Amino acid sequence: MSQAERALLSDPQGSRNPLWTLGLLRSEITTLLRRHRTYALLAVLAAVPVLIGIAIRIETGGGGGGEGGPDGGAGPAFLAQVTNNGFFLVFAALAATLPVFLPMAVGVVAGDAIAGEANSGTLRYLLVAPAGRTRLLLVKYASVLVFCLVATLVVAVSALAVGALLFPVGDVTTISGTRIGFGEGLARAALTALVVAVSLTGFAAIGMFVSTLTGSGIGAMAATVGLLITVQILDSIPQLSGVHPYLFAHYWMSFADVLREPVYWDDLSKNFQLQGLYVAVFGSAAWARFTAKDITA
Amino acid sequence: MTDTAAGSEAGGAAAEDARGRVLHATGADGAATAAPVIRTRDLTKRYRGGQLAVDGLDLTVPTGSVFGFLGPNGSGKTTTIRMLMGLIDPTSGTAEVLGRPMPEATRTVLPEVGALIEGPALYGFLNGRDNLLRYDRADPTADPSTRRARVGTALERVGLAAASGKKAKAYSLGMKQRLGLAAALLRPRRLLVLDEPTNGLDPQGMREIRLLVRELAAEGTTVFLSSHLLDEIEQVCTHAAVMARGRLIVQGPVADLAARARGRLAVTTPDPGDAARILEEHGITGLSTDGDRLTADAPPAAVDLADLNAALVGGGVRVRFFGVERGSLEEAFVALTGEGFDVAG
Numbered sequence: 001m002s003q004a005e006r007a008l009l010s011d012p013q014g015s016r017n018p019l020w021t022l023g024l025l026r027s028e029i030t031t032l033l034r035r036h037r038t039y040a041l042l043a044v045l046a047a048v049p050v051l052i053g054i055a056i057r058i059e060t061g062g063g064g065g066g067e068g069g070p071d072g073g074a075g076p077a078f079l080a081q082v083t084n085n086g087f088f089l090v091f092a093a094l095a096a097t098l099p100v101f102l103p104m105a106v107g108v109v110a111g112d113a114i115a116g117e118a119n120s121g122t123l124r125y126l127l128v129a130p131a132g133r134t135r136l137l138l139v140k141y142a143s144v145l146v147f148c149l150v151a152t153l154v155v156a157v158s159a160l161a162v163g164a165l166l167f168p169v170g171d172v173t174t175i176s177g178t179r180i181g182f183g184e185g186l187a188r189a190a191l192t193a194l195v196v197a198v199s200l201t202g203f204a205a206i207g208m209f210v211s212t213l214t215g216s217g218i219g220a221m222a223a224t225v226g227l228l229i230t231v232q233i234l235d236s237i238p239q240l241s242g243v244h245p246y247l248f249a250h251y252w253m254s255f256a257d258v259l260r261e262p263v264y265w266d267d268l269s270k271n272f273q274l275q276g277l278y279v280a281v282f283g284s285a286a287w288a289r290f291t292a293k294d295i296t297a
Numbered sequence: 298m299t300d301t302a303a304g305s306e307a308g309g310a311a312a313e314d315a316r317g318r319v320l321h322a323t324g325a326d327g328a329a330t331a332a333p334v335i336r337t338r339d340l341t342k343r344y345r346g347g348q349l350a351v352d353g354l355d356l357t358v359p360t361g362s363v364f365g366f367l368g369p370n371g372s373g374k375t376t377t378i379r380m381l382m383g384l385i386d387p388t389s390g391t392a393e394v395l396g397r398p399m400p401e402a403t404r405t406v407l408p409e410v411g412a413l414i415e416g417p418a419l420y421g422f423l424n425g426r427d428n429l430l431r432y433d434r435a436d437p438t439a440d441p442s443t444r445r446a447r448v449g450t451a452l453e454r455v456g457l458a459a460a461s462g463k464k465a466k467a468y469s470l471g472m473k474q475r476l477g478l479a480a481a482l483l484r485p486r487r488l489l490v491l492d493e494p495t496n497g498l499d500p501q502g503m504r505e506i507r508l509l510v511r512e513l514a515a516e517g518t519t520v521f522l523s524s525h526l527l528d529e530i531e532q533v534c535t536h537a538a539v540m541a542r543g544r545l546i547v548q549g550p551v552a553d554l555a556a557r558a559r560g561r562l563a564v565t566t567p568d569p570g571d572a573a574r575i576l577e578e579h580g581i582t583g584l585s586t587d588g589d590r591l592t593a594d595a596p597p598a599a600v601d602l603a604d605l606n607a608a609l610v611g612g613g614v615r616v617r618f619f620g621v622e623r624g625s626l627e628e629a630f631v632a633l634t635g636e637g638f639d640v641a642g
Contacts, residue, residue: 020434020436020437020438020439020441023434024434024435026434027430027431027434027435031420031423031431034423034427036422120418120419120420120421121415122418122420124379124384124414124415124418125414125418125432125435125480126432126435127382127384127403128382128383128407128410128412129407129408129432129436130383130403130407130408130437131435131436132403132404132437135437136435292386294344294379294384294385294386295379295384296379
């Protein structure tokens with residue numbers, strides 16, 4: 001036994017490279033980005049601003065540059081402003097994708113994170129490598145967060161490109177009525193994309209937790225997306241207003257407050273706190289479940 | 298029911314016998330050889346459904362051995378391997394791998410262990426080389442600067458170098474199996490755990506795997522090989538253990554196990570009746586006749602086969618063939634498990 005231990009200690013390769021977690025994260029992200037599924041999801045997200053832009057263009061093109069639809073305020077936010085300034089397509093597209101498309105894409109990636117590996121059997125080989133259960137879970141969650149950011153940026157950049165192509169762009173009128181330069185507008189758009197990505201972290205944590213519960217990638221994805229739809233429905237029932245502040249999607253639309261002058265942080269910070277709470281609760285649950293689980297797949 | 302009880306009783310007695318012998322053997326040369334690579338004490342796993350998959354397993358795998366782990370489907374082999382690899386927590390009992398407790402010491406033990414568990418699992422959308430790179434990146438102690446070279450060596454070792462750029466989903470079962478083996482060989486290992494390594498391979502592939510196992514063993518790697526193919530075990534293994542219904546029935550050197558299936562005395566003659574009479578007179582038991590072929594329990598060591606043959610010929614029996622057919626591991630196995638390869642209920 002002592003001989004074995006000495007052999008282990010004297011093994012030059014036995015020392016752990018402190019940066020290996022980053023290597024594993026890089027491997028995780030490149031693996032994610034080499035799946036056709038990831039590109040299909042991103043392509044759908046990139047197509048949404050294109051559709052919105054074309055629809056607005058067609059509708060207003062015939063009407064001679066009218067102020068959006070007859071009742072611009074009732075539709076998704078920011079649509080009315082797009083014709084005047086293509087820059088607003090970024091916000092219109094984020095407002096259109098945040099309720100369903102964006103979280104759905106995140107739900108697919110997060111739900112599949114552990115369950116998909118279990119399903120294909122690769123999980124057991126990662127664990128005997130040994131990746132370590134806590135590390136693997138953290139790396140998986142980090143890569144899902146990267147996907148949240150990439151997905152949001154894809155929507156924003158696609159919207160900005162389509163907006164600039166189909167509509168005039170220029171100085172930005174904030175919701176508060178003041179005007180800011182286009183450069184600052186871009187900075188606000190980038191901040192908005194970041195806020196939207198952070199809005200998805202709580203839901204991503206739920207997806208990770210669901211993913212540790214099952215060995216079926218499809219099942220985990222379906223459950224996660226189903227949960228999203230349920231919460232969105234609950235959030236739209238006025239009689240349940242008592243629970244609304246605790247639903248992870250309730251403050252999602254607060255990202256529009258970034259476009260106020262000055263930025264209105266109240267709902268934004270409530271959103272961040274709520275997301276933090278969800279990450280803490282479901283992250284711990286996922287950790288507790290995954291580190292104690294028998295890996296039989 | 299009574300049948301089963303009788304069977305397991307016999308099995309239990311056999312196990313007792315074997316365990317005593319193995320313990321004795323370790324006691325005799327325990328000072329000379331290193332600590333066992335795998336040692337379990339009363340290792341038990343009961344799944345949540347209440348099913349007892351592994352029941353009080355006391356397994357000892359000596360350092361440097363090629364250890365065959367045998368048993369019918371559903372006998373608990375894979376559950377045992379998963380407990381040894383830290384994938385499943387035992388319900389009770391302990392398991393030590395490379396002298397350290399599992400699953401507590403997974404992070405120090407597993408880098409020195411290569412494993413192929415229940416068939417290969419690959420990322421279909423990655424090519425063979427990238428699959429190995431991914432698995433190597435998951436190992437915290439693997440040196441990134443030698444990664445590409447080590448992956449290349451492993452691919453060559455299993456004969457996949459030419460197909461390493463192909464997407465893994467286009468691989469045949471045999472190629473997947475080879476890639477799984479390559480993943481286990483990414484680094485020099487002290488222990489290789491190979492669960493059914495020749496599954497899906499053609500005879501040529503099986504022979505290559507056997508050669509590879511021998512080669513690795515010659516380099517000093519202990520190989521723990523689970524299989525239900527007995528001749529495979531018999532050809533490459535130095536030691537073996539047999540499991541049935543979650544229990545360890547016997548373990549020890551392969552030669553001893555095969556010897557437990559006592560050989561059969563076989564005589565081919567046109568005069569089987571006379572031959573049977575004469576053999577019976579000489580105290581031979583378990584006679585059975587099938588046409589001109591006569592078989593019986595092998596005579597005790599004290600009886601010289603030449604004398605027996607002379608007696609037959611002296612008695613006017615015309616002998617075409619005479620000899621003791623050595624017992625195979627398969628016969629020992631069937632005798633021990635009492636059920637051949639039927640899936641345990």
